[in-house]
Amino acid sequence: MSEQPNQSSNKANIKENKRDLQARYVYMDALFDFIIKINQINSVPEIIWHLAQHTIKSLDFEDCVIYLLEEDDVTLKQVAAYGPKSPYQEKIINPITLKIGEGIVGRCAKSKQSVIVKDTSKDPNYIVDDQSRASELAVPIIFKNKVLGVIDSEHSQRGFFSNEHQRYLEILASALASKLTAEQNVETLEELVNAIGESKKLSDIYLEISNLTFVTRSKEELYTRIHEIISRQVKAQSFFVVLYNKQTNKFSFPYIQDDNAVHQFNFQLPDRDTNNLLVAEVIKRQKAYLLESEDLKILFKQNRLIFRDKIPTSWMAVPFEIDDEFSGAIAMQSYDQSIQFSYENKEFLTFLGQHISSAIGRKIQEQRLQYQALHDQATGIPNRALFMDRLEHAFSLVIDKSKSALSVLFIDLDDFKLINDKYGHQKGDLLLRVAANQIGSLLSKSDTLARIGGDEFAVLLESNVSQARAIQIANLILERMRHPIRIDNVQITTSISIGIALIDKSIDSAESLLKNASHAMYHAKKQGKNNIKIYEVGLHQAILKERVLIEELKIAIEKKQLIFYFQPIVNLASQKVVGFEALMRWDHPTKGIIAPGEFIQVAEQNNLIREIDRQLLVSVGRQLQEWGKLNNDPIYISFNISAHRFVDSLLIKEIKQTIRQFSLDPSRLVIELTESVLMENIGKARHLFHQLKLIGVKISLDDFGTGYSSLSYLNHLPFDILKIDRSFVTNINHQTPDHPIINMIVALAKTMQISLVAEGIETELQLEKLTEMGCQYGQGYHFAKPVPKTIAEQLVVNTNLSDKFTENASQFGRS
Known part of the structure; x- marks a missing residue:
């Protein structure tokens, strides 16, 4: 029987949101570190190894292998790794090559799309490299729709990789693609700069633009700096940035500077069909335009230019792609015949367009992540x-x-x-x-x-x-x-x-x-x-009382005043004890024994429950070890975990540590869960059950039959034990001869080969009826109340219930 009260989902969600927020900050730090390193490391092999052994390693992946496409354009070669493939610095053990389309990596390269495989055992394309793993994430390295390679990671846990992981690796792959093509781009761009008589090296411009994401604090500052950089090379009287949201089919104007009109951010064009604008055509066609006075006069009459008060004499725009959601363009115009844009100007801006789009895309993604980290996904309001x-x-x-x-x-x-x-x-x-x-x-x-x-x-x-x-x-x-x-x-x-x-x-x-x-x-x-x-002040007194309780509880944890009482679980047919339910108590130095209902909620609300559960888990492990020396029969101990620990990633680690510390048979540990805990955390339940099953720990569903969804849980979650809620057992009396619900539960348990324990057996009649109906096990005051370990030890030595034991147990109050 559960001793801990149901915990509302808000605290668990807060912790989960906090962990999600912390993970996102870790990912963002790794991303920013790599982008900075791109501009600090000149060697392409060095940056590839840095990506594998530092950046991706920091994302807590188990391994990573980076493939690059060979000159034949069909072979992918392993060039960097971390994990089992590279236990030594910058050296791959048994590097392999794959053809385009071969395996999951080759499929990723061929489709030019990321691939997440949640269960590799079900994917016929999966190729075992150094060892078989359960899940895989492959992300293509693409530049201007050309595949340069693949970043591939595998993990021993099924379904490990998420869309969040994919999104971060895609950003890293995009940055790496820019680095791999930088040398060729810089060389071509420098030729253009020389052609238009500019002295500044485009490599510096590229570096300056690449760094903008990290040195600017807002999108507005980013656009202003882009304008400043381009203006040093191409003079214009009007400059604007236009973004296009492909999902909403809407255009926005985050930055506009015009000598004769405006200089502002988030410019609005009321009562205008923005889809009819010339710059909209540039973006949708993804084609650069260079137009002179005569063409512009016609377009001006057609109302296709942004400003309607003066006709430009020269107009230029280059498009860029950001991601599946956004594309855009940078446009420039002049009103003076002495300022005319050239073909070289257009080529210069076209070559810079990809790097500008990367800077804008990273800033959009950065602010998107910041927004997501600070807003609730379900409602869109602040978190x-x-x-x-x-x-x-x-x-x-x-x-x-x-x-x-x-x-x-x-x-x-x-x-x-x-x-x-x-x-x-x-x-x-x-x-x-x-x-x-x-x-x-x-x-x-x-x-x-x-x-x-x-x-x-x-x-x-x-x-x-x-x-x-x-x-x-x-x-x-x-x-x-x-x-x-x-x-x-x-x-x-x-x-x-x-x-x-x-x-x-x-x-x-x-x-x-x-x-x-x-x-x-x-x-x-x-x-x-x-x-x-x-x-009101009266509530304040309640808070002060709670604070005293918290301080006393901290002392109780430090001095190990939290103990277990044990209630035997009995084979109804043989009347032998097969196990015990461990029920927490606080052995207070002045107040005596305190039931958990008086302090567990406070412990959960004040982050004390983890240490409490850790101590009690060790106590259960030690008890099983001691009792194992007294009796060769496989007696088990069941105990509850709170909703807070249910979503705690350290729980499995602590259980494994306890099993190792006390050399336990894992099947003698039984974790009890209430349906309310499952309903609040059903997403985490499957993962927890999987982990517990791998260890060999058994799982019991407490208070079965009282909730709305018990049957649906049995179809999806592998329980070992069901505990019939005491409310059904209490109704067994001389006035109610039929008990269809209990009969149904017994039949269900037999069909699914799940052990069944009836809670709250208090009379001989209840024992007889439950035995007749085929219930295997039970617990309750008819056998014994919860007792200290010294009393319970008598039943470990001799598992047969006796009058002497019942007499000793009767002095202890109800659980």
Whole structure:
């Protein structure tokens, strides 16, 4: 029976979002480091080895091999690697070659598209090189639609590689392609510079443009610097950058400078058909244009030029491709007959176009990643990281007395988990998006709405802040969310609970203000949901009590005061003990034995649960080792893990370490999971189950039959044990002779060859009925209450239940 309370999904999502954010920063750092190294390392082999052994290694891939296309244009040769293929510095063991189209690498080169293979055992094209691995990612190195090579990585874990991995490797491949072709481009461009009489080397221009991504802090600064660099070589009276979004079929003008008109960013062309513009034709045809006065007069009359107040005398534009989403062009024009663009000018700009597009593309990608890191993907609004940044900034203004007031609203959708259960996660996500839109429509531009995690939102009020306004906004939100919301022809009725906190002298940090609003929200829920609660001093006392509990809990962890009681699990037919469920207790020095319900949630909320679980896992391992010396029978111990540890990547490592430390048979360890934990983390469940099965640890589903989706889980997740919830066992009495649900569960377990344990057996009648129905195992007060290990040890020595043992066990209270 589970002893730990259900943990809401918000904390798990916050941790998951934090890990995703940290991973993205690692990837961005690796990307930026490599781009910088491109311009510092002159040798192509050196930069290729640096990419393999430093950049890709930093992404936590297990291996990497870089292939380059030979001069025959059909053979791919291994030229750099890291991992088992290259245990020594810059040397490949048994390098191989592949033909275009051969294997996954060859298929990637032939298609000019990245390939992710989630399970290599199912791909007939998979070729084993140094050793067989479970998944593979191959990304082509392409320049101007010509394949130069392939970056290939493999991993021992099935489904390891994600679209995120693919996106980062594609950026790295693009940068490497530019480096591989740089020498030829620079030579050609230098000839053009000499032809137009310019003295600056194009290699310097190329380097300068390549570095712009890293030395500029915004897209606006990037465009300004590109203009400055080109203007040193080609004089013009008008310069503009145009971007085209292929998915929306819309043109934008992020930068325009015109001597006779404007100099601004994000220029708008109201009431104009931008698809009719000449520069739009350049972008869509991906063809450079050079036009003189007579042609421009006609185009001016056709309203195809951006500016309508003066006819240019010379006009030039070159297109560029950025990625599948964006393309664009750089255009220049003059109004003076003495400034006429030449063919050499057009060629010069054309050659620079690829490098300019790379710089713009990297800046767009950088800002896209920054946006993704700071915004919630499901709703598009700021996430917790961005909200806290704005809250801390506003808090600092209050401290500096630049701002007088501040208020935070903490909003939670009531019973959102039930909505997900009933309508599915897809509709649940759509509901969150609609809720965000409706709440946001009630706020001013200076306010910030963010999704904090799960079904929780927060609002930062910075203008006209008062308790009256905070209550007014909260009431408006409450009223708006009372109305049913239509999602895909389904009417969903929901409500919300709101906590309000205003800054005062007792608030010492931005986090404290948010936490106060959160506490107020939970009190609003306790008062019946669909409610508003303002943080008050009384709530502060509850917080102080919690802080005392946290400090005592830290001491308990340090002094190892957290222990296990053990309740025997019995073979109903033979009455022999086959295992124990380990139930956590806090052996407090002054308060005595404390049940986990009084402290586990606090431990989870304050990042103490990992150390608690680690200590208790070691305790279980030591107990199994000691008991194994007392009895040769394979007695097992089952124990629960919290929702927080369910998504913790260190859990598997800790279990393996415990098995090694105590030389355990892994099958004697049983991990118990509740259905609520699975429902919150079903995506992580499959991976965890796979890892546990590889180790040999068994898995038990607790409280079976009480949830909405138990049967569906059995089809997808390989459980070893089902535990019939005590509510079904309690109903076994003389008044209810038939028990169809238990009969169904017994039949299901037999069909699927899963062991079955009945929880909460308290009477002889319940024991008899369960045995008749074919239930194999059980636990409950009829056999024994949870007892300390010294008492439980009697059953390890002699697994037969006895009156003497029951008498010793009866002194201990209920679990």
